[in-house]
Amino acid sequence: MKPSDLSWKETLAAAVSFYLIIAIPILLVLIVLHWADSYTERGQWAARQMSSLRIASDALLTPVREAANDLSLLAEQAAYDPGGWQPNGELAFDFARFARHRGIYDQIRLLGPDGMERLRVNHRDAETRIVPADELQDKAHRPYFTKGIQLSAGDVYLSRFDLNIENGRIETPHRPTMRLAQVVFGPSGKKLGLLVLNLDGEKILQLLAHRDRNSDLGYWLVNPQGYWLYNEDPSLSWGFQLSRNTTISNVDGLGKLLDRPIGGILEVPAGQFAFNRIFLNSHGASPGLVDDIERNIVSEEPYWILLTVVRQEQLYANSRARLEIMSVVIAVFLVALVPVAFLWGGWRGRTERDKLRASIYARVIEQSDELVFVTTPDTAIQFANPAVERKTGYSRAEIIGRTPRLFQSDEQSEGFYASVWQRARTRQHVRALWINRRKDGTLFYESKNVSALTDKAGRLTHLVSVGRDVSDEHERQEREMRLVDQLSAQLSHHFNNLLGPIINYAELAADTAEENAQSGIRADIEKVLSGANRLRDVLGKISAMSLGSQLSQGVLAVGPVVRGLLNIERTTLPGDIALSIDLETGMDEVGVEFDDLALILSELISNARDAISGGGEILLSAKRLVLDGDAYCSTCGELLNGTFVDISVSDTGRGMTASELKHAFDPFYSTKQSSKLVGETLGIGLSRVRNRAHANGGHVIIETEEGRGTTVHVYCPVLEIGNGKGPSKETWP
Structure with missing residues (x-):
């Protein structure tokens, strides 16, 4: 196809259309697949986080539950030996052995009803020491005493989780501590004092640190105010005691979880967080200490908040990796699609141009004054344009399915018609003058071209007849012929008038020559007469023809x-x-x-x-x-x-x-x-x-x-x- 037949702009437009039709859905599918993959990966992380939360929550509560049970056992033992509440008594040695055996208590103390320490065992750095009487302190002003001494029998007091304070100062190095207290009642129901266990908080935090180090999840523990009790960055912990504004509210979007009464999943710019409240008193929900301890728990902190975090860079790492692979594959495909698009664009452009041409050709045939009809190889008419209807007087319904014999007159032989169609079937282009008959019986002259249509394999499929009404031209030729005949008649008449005297005088001259015995002259005159007579015969015939004689x-x-x-x-x-x-x-x-x-x-x-x-x-x-x-x-x-x-x-x-x-x-x-x-x-x-x-x-x-x-x-x-x-x-x- 010539460039003029199909411009590069049309090819480019068709190619771009094809490319976008293929590329846009592929890109949309890629986006949807990535979104679904990311959503699935996020859900998988969320499931892991919630499962890890349950396990870690239970692990954190385990030492607290054990400490509550130990507290009850030690309180019962102290109630049976109220006289042994002194540093050198048997009870002190029993407490020391117990502290050394358990290894999770910094201190075991017995306070009198007035808040004065009566017995204290310290266990630090694998060393157990019974504090002498002169080192015992008055704890009457400490919250764990003032609140603990008011408990009923069997109740357990739980202090907040904070750094240990000795002699009014935060102990260094920092020692995270949680204090459990229970009133010791004598056999008569009299309050003998208060038993206090200092639970080593580092043992609790080590559980989180161990999970933090050995997992791709990060773990945070915060108090109800949002201060970190544990963070992989130690400088962020214990801000409420160290006068540091280090709360989870400083993390963009994370402060809102402090207002949620239960756990859940929260995604913020820093990553995805799963969180859960660990309830510490008898009024909390599960999980909590009351799940396993059948007594009333009075806690300074109603709950802790445990969080697991998946950083943003690892939250969608797998889906991003798969996206990169899919993007490379799709990019290669889209690049390879470019020549295909141009090939399709060329084909599409040609197809559209062919459709346009077919539409134009159809309109030309429909609106043309030429008589066009198409037949099968056996001359059954399958199509006739409006000109055929106008010229013949037959409707299209009367024409379709009939043969051209419908228009045939008796002016031409059957052999003429048979020869035309047979030659057309043999792929020859046939042109002839047809004398056709209209529906009303009148004749008209048609200059007709008949040719064959073949398929791609060269098989004959149709015959096409294209004709033009030349009746006016034929009539013009007839008029011209009549004009020539009239001229011939007039010339013949004038020549006959001129020949008359010539023949007459020639005959007289011949007779005179014969009388004078001039044979040579007579012979010449007879030749003149012969030619003149023949000319008269010719003129007579011309005159007869001009007058319509046969x-x-x-x-x-x-x-x-x-x-x-x-x-x-x-x-x-x-x-x-x-x-x-x-x-x-x-x-x-x-x-x-x-x-x-x-x-x-x-x-x-x-x-x-x-x-x-x-x-x-x-x-x-x-x-x-x-x-x-x-x-x-x-x-x-x-x-x-x-x-x-x-x-x-x-x-x-x-x-x-x-x-x-x-x-x-x-x-x-x-x-x-x-x-x-x-x-x-x-x-x-x-x-x-x-x-x-x-x-x-x-x-x-x-x-x-x-x-x-x-x-x-x-x-x-x-x-x-x-x-x-x-x-x-x-x-x-």
Whole structure:
């Protein structure tokens, strides 16, 4: 296809459209898949976080539960030995052994009802020490005493989780501590004092640190106010005691979880957090100490908040990795799709152009004044355009499914129609003049072209007929012929008027010569009379034809007649023009009047002579031809079928232009441009040749090439023996 047929802009537009149609859904699918993958990965992390929360919460409460149980056992032991509440008593040694064995208590203390320490065992850095009496302290002002001493039997007091304070100062190095207290009642129900266990908070935090180090999850522990009790960064912990504003509210979006009564999942810019409250008193929900301890718990802190964190960079790490792989694959695919898009764009552009052309062609056919119909190979009509309906008077419903015989008149033979369709089936382009009949019975002339349609494999699929109504042109030609006949009649009349006196005076002159015994003069006068009489016969026939008389068709043997006429015509040619003859032997007889054939040859040789300038050659030939729709008449357009004698005259003159050939048979149109001929010819020679040929059942074909000469073929029909024309032959007289 030429670039003009399909512009690069159309190809680019189609290619971009195709590319976007493929690329956009793929990218959308990629986005949806990544979103689903991210959502799934986030859900998997959330499930892991919540599971880890439950396990870690239980692990954190385990030492507290054990400490509460130990507190009850030690309180019972102290109640049975109230006299042993002194540093050197047996109870002190039992507490020391117990502290050394358990290893999770910094201190075990017995406080009197007044808050004064009566017994204290310290266990630090694997060393157990019973504090002497002079080092015992007054704890009456400490919250764990003031609140703990008011508990009922069996109740447990739980202090807040903070850094241990000794002598009014935060102990260094920092020692996270949680204090559990229970009132010791004597057998009579009297309050003997308060038993206090300092639970080593580092043991609790080590559980989180161990999980933090050995897991891809991060762990945080905060108090109800949001201060860190544990963070992988130690500088953030214990801000509430160290006057540091280090709370989880400093993490963008995380402060809101402090207001949530239960746990859940929260995603903030820093990552995804799963959190849960660990309830420490009897009024909290699960998980909590009351799950396993059947007593009332009074805690300074109602709960802790345990969090697990997945950092943003690792939250979607796997989905991002898969996204990168998919992106690379899709990018390669989209790059490879570019040439495919351009190939498709070209095909699509051609398809659209073909559709447009088909639409245009359809409109052209529908709106054309040409008669177009399409048939199957067996001539059943499948389509007819509106022009066929207008020209024939039949509706499309009446036409579809019928054959062209519907329009056939009786003016042409069955062989003519059969030949046309058969030649079209053999892939030949056939042009012919048809005489058709309308629905109302009137005739019209149609110049029709019939051709074959084939599929890609070359198989015949349809026959197409495209015709043009030439009735007006045919009528114009008939008028021209009548005009020529009228002119011929007038000329014949005038020539007869002139010949009358010539013949009369010639006859008188002949009689005078005979009376005077002038035989030589009489012989010459008789030749004049013979020519004049023959001219009178010719003029009579011309006059009869112009008046519509029927001429009897003669039977001629072509060879002798052509040779005889050639001898006469040779005398009219100048010396620089050679006239030669090429006659086929054994030619059939033709049904043409002698005078008509003489007129035809005379006009053709005269035209050939005038077309030659500066010397040349004229060839007169005759041969037998059998035509099966192989040629068309140049004047009537009829397809030629049958046996003919082709009598042709060729010259080596200048030939005709396309414009001249178009008007060659028009009356009074002359192609003679030589100055010596301008005004000397009437331009009716070829018109008379056409008329005389058609009057005798023949046809005319012109072959010409500008600058190389012209050949005019006159096809005369061959007569069969016993055809009713008579057995006689007319030969050259």
